[in-house]
Amino acid sequence: MPKVLMDGNSAIGEAAIRAGCQCYFGYPITPQNELIEYMATHLSRRKGCVFVQAESELAAINMVYGASVVGARAMTSSSSPGISLKQEGISYLAACELPAVIVNMSRGGPGLGSIAAAQSDYFQATRGGGHGDYRTIVLAPSSVQELADLTIRAFDLADKYKIPVIILGDGVLGQMMEPVEFKQEAPAVLPVREGSLRGAKGRPSKIIKTFTSNPAELEEINWSLFRRYGLIKKQETTFETFMIDDAKLVVVAFGIAARIAKGAIRNVRAEGLKVGLLRPITLWPFPDEAVKEVVKNVNHFLVFEMNMGQMLEDVQLSLEGKGEVSFYGRPGGVIPTPSEVSRVISRLYYQKGLK
Amino acid sequence: MKKVYAHPKSLKRAVFHYCPGCGHSIAHRLICEVIDEMGLQDKTVGIPPPGCSVFAYHYFDVDMAECAHGRGAAVATGIKRACPDIVVFTYQGDGDLAAIGTAETIHAANRGENTTTVFINNAVYGMTGGQMAPTTLRGMKTTTTPYGRDHVIEGHPIKMSEMLAPLEGVAYIERVAVNSPANIRKAKKAITKAFQMQLDKRGFSMVEILSPCPTNWKMTPIQAWKWVDDEMSKIFPLGVYKDVTEQKSAD
Ligand SMILES: Cc1ncc(C[n+]2csc(CCOP(=O)(O)OP(=O)(O)O)c2C)c(N)n1
Numbered sequence: 001m002p003k004v005l006m007d008g009n010s011a012i013g014e015a016a017i018r019a020g021c022q023c024y025f026g027y028p029i030t031p032q033n034e035l036i037e038y039m040a041t042h043l044s045r046r047k048g049c050v051f052v053q054a055e056s057e058l059a060a061i062n063m064v065y066g067a068s069v070v071g072a073r074a075m076t077s078s079s080s081p082g083i084s085l086k087q088e089g090i091s092y093l094a095a096c097e098l099p100a101v102i103v104n105m106s107r108g109g110p111g112l113g114s115i116a117a118a119q120s121d122y123f124q125a126t127r128g129g130g131h132g133d134y135r136t137i138v139l140a141p142s143s144v145q146e147l148a149d150l151t152i153r154a155f156d157l158a159d160k161y162k163i164p165v166i167i168l169g170d171g172v173l174g175q176m177m178e179p180v181e182f183k184q185e186a187p188a189v190l191p192v193r194e195g196s197l198r199g200a201k202g203r204p205s206k207i208i209k210t211f212t213s214n215p216a217e218l219e220e221i222n223w224s225l226f227r228r229y230g231l232i233k234k235q236e237t238t239f240e241t242f243m244i245d246d247a248k249l250v251v252v253a254f255g256i257a258a259r260i261a262k263g264a265i266r267n268v269r270a271e272g273l274k275v276g277l278l279r280p281i282t283l284w285p286f287p288d289e290a291v292k293e294v295v296k297n298v299n300h301f302l303v304f305e306m307n308m309g310q311m312l313e314d315v316q317l318s319l320e321g322k323g324e325v326s327f328y329g330r331p332g333g334v335i336p337t338p339s340e341v342s343r344v345i346s347r348l349y350y351q352k353g354l355k
Numbered sequence: 356m357k358k359v360y361a362h363p364k365s366l367k368r369a370v371f372h373y374c375p376g377c378g379h380s381i382a383h384r385l386i387c388e389v390i391d392e393m394g395l396q397d398k399t400v401g402i403p404p405p406g407c408s409v410f411a412y413h414y415f416d417v418d419m420a421e422c423a424h425g426r427g428a429a430v431a432t433g434i435k436r437a438c439p440d441i442v443v444f445t446y447q448g449d450g451d452l453a454a455i456g457t458a459e460t461i462h463a464a465n466r467g468e469n470t471t472t473v474f475i476n477n478a479v480y481g482m483t484g485g486q487m488a489p490t491t492l493r494g495m496k497t498t499t500t501p502y503g504r505d506h507v508i509e510g511h512p513i514k515m516s517e518m519l520a521p522l523e524g525v526a527y528i529e530r531v532a533v534n535s536p537a538n539i540r541k542a543k544k545a546i547t548k549a550f551q552m553q554l555d556k557r558g559f560s561m562v563e564i565l566s567p568c569p570t571n572w573k574m575t576p577i578q579a580w581k582w583v584d585d586e587m588s589k590i591f592p593l594g595v596y597k598d599v600t601e602q603k604s605a606d
């Protein structure tokens with residue numbers, strides 16, 4: 001299929017349609033408005049498909065919950081403050097083992113923050129985010145093409161593991177334009193998940209619930225969730241490495257920060273510094289085995305994030321005390337340049353005596 | 356011999372956990388009778404809320420999906436939009452519908468969602484132990500208004516039927532009570548009509564039920580039933596607040 005030039009938000013919308021997304025529910029917030037508008041323009045016109053501009057993010061995520069109850073592929077999107085409001089619903093989706101795709105084009109916080117790109121929702125995304133013991137799969141694309149590809153993967157993962165999947169992007173990814181290729185057509189027939197609730201025709205009635213007065217029953221539900229999470233970790237952890245083979249220093253970065261880091265690494269490589277990149281694509285499950293593999297040959301790590309050091313903790317946990325970890329971060333929606341990051345890298349490189 | 360009562364098919368044979376004299380059990384039975392009579396058991400999805408009726412799925416023998424406190428109308432929207440052939444009803448208390456879920460309720464009604472809401476107004480938060488509800492009457496003592504609800508501090512009892520009826524998406528709203536055989540018969544008629552509105556795709560329908568909570572009203576069941584007539588229905592008058600049956604259908 002030919003490539004088209006598209007902004008990241010719209011690319012998610014188009015990819016979702018091609019993934020068989022039947023329902024989109026959203027509430028406007030910058031920097032993801034192109035997505036809700038894309039769905040209003042394109043999804044709403046498709047046969048059997050549903051677009052609703054909800055009265056709030058709370059309502060939107062609960063509409064997703066309803067659509068998921070009846071087995072439809074459903075999605076919502078927002079940015080940081082709106083994602084906070086969705087946490088109640090995400091916790092219920094996780095508890096009820098209902099698939100859903102949630103896009104967070106995150107922006108600077110805390111509070112209303114700024115509308116500029118930030119990565120400060122890493123903790124919220126990777127630790128469950130709402131109340132209770134649960135996880136969501138978190139995918140972190142770093143290009144418009146990857147936004148499209150991971151959107152399709154998000155729907156498949158959500159259905160396969162009956163779990164909410166978060167696509168964690170940011171304002172830059174959502175709004176920048178790049179060529180993108182869509183590798184599949186929208187399905188002719190909208191998928192309906194097996195075992196969903198559509199009325200007890202020819203079978204006993206079914207219940208979807210989270211509440212129980214029996215803690216032992218709830219404990220069993222939690223155990224079973226975490227058994228599934230173990231499986232997801234084994235089967236679905238993904239990451240990318242870049243110029244890592246001869247590296248003496250490895251930068252760990254995700255999403256748009258990884259994109260900036262690549263530019264910085266190219267700069268310092270030109271000066272003869274042996275620096276590589278490890279980019280987690282699934283933030284949960286975090287590629288801790290990949291970090292453990294890298295530290296066998298590399299002692300120095302630089303975690304670079306557009307926040308005050310959140311993924312940093314996962315890198316440290318994965319290293320189990322091995323290696324040396326430094327951190328560089330810019331919070332609040334400030335976007336560092338590749339040359340700024342190159343300077344940080346080379347300073348560290350020389351300080352650690354790697355040259 | 357004429358059969359005057361049978362256990363509804365869509366009501367499971369479980370023992371209700373509700374207190375003696377509680378309106379929830381009557382409301383459950385009425386909904387099940389209506390579902391049976393209208394032949395909806397195999398195409399209905401019910402949405403019970405957190406509240407005393409959180410376990411409603413133990414009683415309704417239809418597909419049931421629990422939802423978060425107050426979000427019933429949004430969940431119903433998602434279900435009905437994704438699958439318009441399903442008959443959807445939410446079952447909500449006054450804390451659920453008229454406090455934490457007010458926004459979802461108003462907007463679902465305003466969008467004219469083809470869904471049915473059974474709204475149990477018992478003037479208190481039953482499940483959490485009898486705190487003030489938005490519908491608590493002025494002067495009424497609850498665990499969080501131990502000196503009686505003072506409208507200067509706590510505001511006035513909120514009248515959801517009156518508030519929602521003017522919205523153009525609303526097809527049918529009636530306030531009924533389940534405190535006497537005559538009222539119970541009327542309540543059943545209202546529930547039937549509400550479901551019919553949904554089947555006819557006329558828009559949002561709601562039946563508000565004044566429902567005794569003897570436990571938290573600190574009354575006997577008989578006193579509670581009487582209190583519905585003497586006090587509650589003075590503030591929440593029974594009757595039809597909206598009915599578009601005679602109007603031309605929008606489509
Ligand atoms: C977000 C959230 N806040 C609070 C609660 C606690 N809670 C459960 S039911 C309820 C209110 C119940 O009152 P009502 O809706 O009137 O129903 P009733 O129990 O009287 O039938 C509350 C506050 C909750 N479950 N979720």
Ligand code: SF4
Pocket residue numbers: 372373374375376377378379407477481482567568569570571
């Ligand atoms: S507390 Fe009130 S509403 Fe709850 S079951 Fe008892 S009587 Fe019914």
